[in-house]
Amino acid sequence: AQKVTQAQTEISVVEKEDVTLDCVYETRDTTYYLFWYKQPPSGELVFLIRRNSFDEQNEISGRYSWNFQKSTSSFNFTITASQVVDSAVYFCALSEATSGGSNYKLTFGKGTLLTVNP
Amino acid sequence: EPEVTQTPSHQVTQMGQEVILRCVPISNHLYFYWYRQILGQKVEFLVSFYNNEISEKSEIFDDQFSVERPDGSNFTLKIRSTKLEDSAMYFCASRLQVYGGSNQPQHFGDGTRLSIL
Numbered sequence: 001a002q003k004v005t006q007a008q009t010e011i012s013v014v015e016k017e018d019v020t021l022d023c024v025y026e027t028r029d030t031t032y033y034l035f036w037y038k039q040p041p042s043g044e045l046v047f048l049i050r051r052n053s054f055d056e057q058n059e060i061s062g063r064y065s066w067n068f069q070k071s072t073s074s075f076n077f078t079i080t081a082s083q084v085v086d087s088a089v090y091f092c093a094l095s096e097a098t099s100g101g102s103n104y105k106l107t108f109g110k111g112t113l114l115t116v117n118p
Numbered sequence: 119e120p121e122v123t124q125t126p127s128h129q130v131t132q133m134g135q136e137v138i139l140r141c142v143p144i145s146n147h148l149y150f151y152w153y154r155q156i157l158g159q160k161v162e163f164l165v166s167f168y169n170n171e172i173s174e175k176s177e178i179f180d181d182q183f184s185v186e187r188p189d190g191s192n193f194t195l196k197i198r199s200t201k202l203e204d205s206a207m208y209f210c211a212s213r214l215q216v217y218g219g220s221n222q223p224q225h226f227g228d229g230t231r232l233s234i235l
Contacts, residue, residue, distance in 0.1 A: 035223060037226075042228075043207060043228065043229055043231075044226065044227075044228040044229060045161070045209060045211075045226035045229075046226075047223045047224070047225060047226070050223050091160070091161060093161075103149070103166045103168070103173045103174045104149070104166075104213065104224075105151065105163045105166055105174055106151075106153070106161075106163060106211075106224060107163065108160045108161040108162070109160060110159070110160040111160055
């Protein structure tokens with residue numbers, strides 16, 4: 001069964017600090033997909049990034065970057081120069097390629113509440 | 119940018135009543151999902167739907183729940199006899215199918231907050 005663990009329940013930083021959100025996953029599949037979603041105080045879920053299990057290249061997109069390491073089953077997400085608008089709950093999610101065929105249901109972690117103070 | 123639309127944004131219902139939550143997925147998406155999030159907790163998968171039938175459902179999705187795609191645009195979640203523990207935010211999501219391609223991300227609606235009294 002697939003499982004996602006976000007050990008950090010809450011993180012508080014001061015604006016312009018860099019912050020890394022941790023995510024550890026468990027899966028028996030060799031092909032899977034990892035995601036980060038953001039849930040601001042207004043409640044909607046916003047897709048941020050996606051990574052395939054066969055592509056460990058780490059990337060930077062603006063102020064966001066992610067570090068995917070299959071050896072440690074981790075998919076960490078970093079925000080550089082944080083801003084107050086980054087304050088939200090961040091969810092890491094996993095979907096397995098073989099789950100129900102091509103169903104790709106998402107299994108979410110419990111989320112990390114990030115508070116960026118001015 | 120196209121988006122998933124959910125109505126209503128907030129539904130208040132007496133325990134034991136039936137409730138229908140509505141969703142309009144992104145028009146060219148073929149996979150549809152319902153998730154729920156009890157206040158302060160993680161988002162949980164309920165059901166997925168493809169080609170006019172349920173492709174997978176979780177243990178939460180018992181006989182009180184049903185889904186339907188009554189026409190070419192709407193996707194509904196019905197709870198027949200609501201319980202207090204059904205109070206949660208319900209999210210609809212849809213996904214594009216890319217044949218021979220990788221898993222596309224699910225795009226979520228803004229959610230319906232269901233309050234059972």
